[in-house]
Amino acid sequence: MIMKNMGFRKLALTAAIVLFLMSGLAHAQWWLYIQGSVQTTGQPHDMAIRGSYAYLGDWDAGLDVIDISNPHAPQKISGYNTSGLANSVVLSGNYAYVADWNRGMTIINIANPSNPQFVSMWDSPGQAANIYLSGDYAYIADYNAGLSIVDISNLASPQPVSRSNIGSFAIGIWGQGNYIYVANSVNGLKTFDISVPDTAVLVDTYNSDGDAYNITGGNGYLYLSDGLHGVKILSMADPAHPSFVSVIETPGFVNDASLSDTILYIADDITGAIAASIAQPDLPYIIAVYDSPGTAVGIFGNTPYAYLGDTNSFIDLILTDVDAVNEDNQALPSVFEISKIYPNPFNPQATIEFSLNRRLGINLDAYDLAGRLVEHLATGVYEPGEHAVVWNASNLPSGIYLVRLSSGKYSKSMKITLLK
Numbered sequence: 120m121i122m123k124n125m126g127f128r129k130l131a132l133t134a135a136i137v138l139f140l141m142s143g144l145a146h147a148q149w150w151l152y153i154q155g156s157v158q159t160t161g162q163p164h165d166m167a168i169r170g171s172y173a174y175l176g177d178w179d180a181g182l183d184v185i186d187i188s189n190p191h192a193p194q195k196i197s198g199y200n201t202s203g204l205a206n207s208v209v210l211s212g213n214y215a216y217v218a219d220w221n222r223g224m225t226i227i228n229i230a231n232p233s234n235p236q237f238v239s240m241w242d243s244p245g246q247a248a249n250i251y252l253s254g255d256y257a258y259i260a261d262y263n264a265g266l267s268i269v270d271i272s273n274l275a276s277p278q279p280v281s282r283s284n285i286g287s288f289a290i291g292i293w294g295q296g297n298y299i300y301v302a303n304s305v306n307g308l309k310t311f312d313i314s315v316p317d318t319a320v321l322v323d324t325y326n327s328d329g330d331a332y333n334i335t336g337g338n339g340y341l342y343l344s345d346g347l348h349g350v351k352i353l354s355m356a357d358p359a360h361p362s363f364v365s366v367i368e369t370p371g372f373v374n375d376a377s378l379s380d381t382i383l384y385i386a387d388d389i390t391g392a393i394a395a396s397i398a399q400p401d402l403p404y405i406i407a408v409y410d411s412p413g414t415a416v417g418i419f420g421n422t423p424y425a426y427l428g429d430t431n432s433f434i435d436l437i438l439t440d441v442d443a444v445n446e447d448n449q450a451l452p453s454v455f456e457i458s459k460i461y462p463n464p465f466n467p468q469a470t471i472e473f474s475l476n477r478r479l480g481i482n483l484d485a486y487d488l489a490g491r492l493v494e495h496l497a498t499g500v501y502e503p504g505e506h507a508v509v510w511n512a513s514n515l516p517s518g519i520y521l522v523r524l525s526s527g528k529y530s531k532s533m534k535i536t537l538l539k
Contacts, residue, residue: 149438150480151394151407151425153498154190156434159183163428165207165249165375165417167215172196172232173419173426174215175433176205182217182225183433184232190424190435191499199235201225207249207417214238214274216257218247224259226274241277243267249333251292251299256280256316258299260292266301266311266319280317285309291333291344298322298358300341302331308343310359323360327351330372337378340364340400344373350385352400367395367403379420382406382438386415392427394420394438409436412495439480439500455479457524457533458505464536467513471496473524474505483508486521493520512537 161180166173171188181200187193203222208215213230223243228236245264250257255272266283289309291302297314308331310323330346341361343351349368353361371389378384383403385393391411397403413430420426427434458472471483483497493515497508512520517539523532 149394149407151392151409151436151438152480152482153409153495154435154437155193156432157185157193157195159195159428159431159433161205162431163417163433164205165218166419166426166428166433167208167210168419168421168426169210173433174208174210174229175428176208176217176417178204178206181205182208182215182227182235184229184235185433186232187426187435190437193433193435197233197235199227199237201227202240203247206247209250209252211252216250216252216271218250218259220246220248223247224250224257224269224277226271226277239275239277241269241279243269244282245289248290249292251294253294253299253313254316256313258292258294258313258319260289260301262289263287265289266292266299266309268317268319270317281319283311283319283321285321291331293334293336293341295336295355296358300334300336300361302334302343304330304332304346307331308334308341308353308361310361312359325353325361325363332373333375335376335378338381340397342376342378342383342397344376344385346372349373350376350383350395352397352403354400365401365403367393367397367405369393374415375417377418377420377425379422379425382420382422384418384420384425386418386427388414388416391415391429392418392425392434392436394425407438409434410492412492455481455524455526456531457522460522460533460535464538465512466538468509468511469535471508471510471522472505473508475501475503477503479503479526481524481526484523484525485510485512486523488519488521496522 161177163175165176173185175183177183184197186196201219203219207218215227215229217225219225225240226238245261249260257269259267261267265285268280270278288304299311301309307327308325311319329348333344341353352364369387371387375386381398383395383397392409394407411429417428423438425436455475480500485494
């Protein structure tokens with residue numbers, strides 16, 4: 120079974136990633152940082168956001184409903200454990216349509232987010248990976264069964280209408296007007312005419328040369344998550360025949376991308392969450408990166424917020440103008456510092472004190488001497504004054520670690536020794 124790349128290659132940072140961060144962010148004036156997170160029971164693959172709630176396809180845990188009204192403390196309030204493996208979620212009216220992998224499509228009533236209720240299920244011939252809704256029809260990227268079309272005019276009893284066998288590995292799907300686009304990880308991007316809604320006619324194939332894994336679109340362009348080949352940007356000037364415009368290259372495997380205004384949010388298995396400006400689609404560029412603790416699998420953008428599915432966590436991010444938060448970057452080296460760390464040596468807890476003389480966005484992280492991130496200790500926008508963070512390193516081996524306080528391109532560090 121091949122689904123989202125779960126980042127088995129995410130080891131130490133490689134030279135390629137370092138070069139990516141240095142070159143891609145050379146002119147960035149933005150910062151992507153964590154506001155809050157919540158552990159999930161499964162592995163969040165995809166999500167949909169409505170109002171104060173996030174609806175997660177949490178793989179073997181089914182549908183999770185997360186209250187995001189307080190971005191600093193998101194919390195799971197309910198869920199529905201589907202009979203399959205919840206890979207993706209789309210919303211329409213009071214209903215969530217879950218692509219439930221080995222059990223097809225599951226429809227759930229979410230009129231009351233605190234108490235989702237099962238409505239019906241349609242067991243597809245393949246493995247339901249993603250769903251696109253249009254009118255009375257659900258179009259399902261059905262993995263090894265290609266494209267399946269289901270009549271959902273009666274939600275209590277979905278009925279299969281037709282199927283287009285386009286080969287194995289149909290994973291992503293998105294549509295607009297009379298066309299739908301199916302990402303097929305072996306055969307590229309397939310374009311179908313659905314002007315007759317219950318019949319999909321294949322009109323074009325774009326060979327991406329990568330692993331066409333997911334697809335989204337807007338503002339006249341398609342954004343193809345192409346695995347190890349980054350995000351391909353395609354023009355829909357002729358919607359029946361998308362044409363290549365440019366590419367956003369990333370160090371790892373692109374699992375997902377989500378468009379919000381002129382920002383494309385990307386889930387890259389190695390790097391984490393990436394924000395890219397696509398204001399000029401022919402000249403896209405990276406503006407911010409969040410190095411997630413696990414493997415970035417699914418992402419949803421709602422600028423200035425982004426929501427990331429990361430191994431076993433749902434992470435609430437915010438995209439912030441560095442200058443707006445930090446005021447004068449040139450003065451930063453003199454306005455923040457690590458005051459002291461005590462006790463040092465320590466076992467297993469140490470208190471890290473740092474001071475700021477202005478309101479500032481910061482990250483506080485711990486690294487080993489090989490430069491590997493071992494733990495995120497604190498992140499966010501802090502007011503002027505003294506601050507303290509307690510680090511519990513009970514799960515780490517004895518050794519020397521580096522605590523780094525950073526803001527934008529500036530950082531201060533201090534060594535600390537863990538003795539057990």
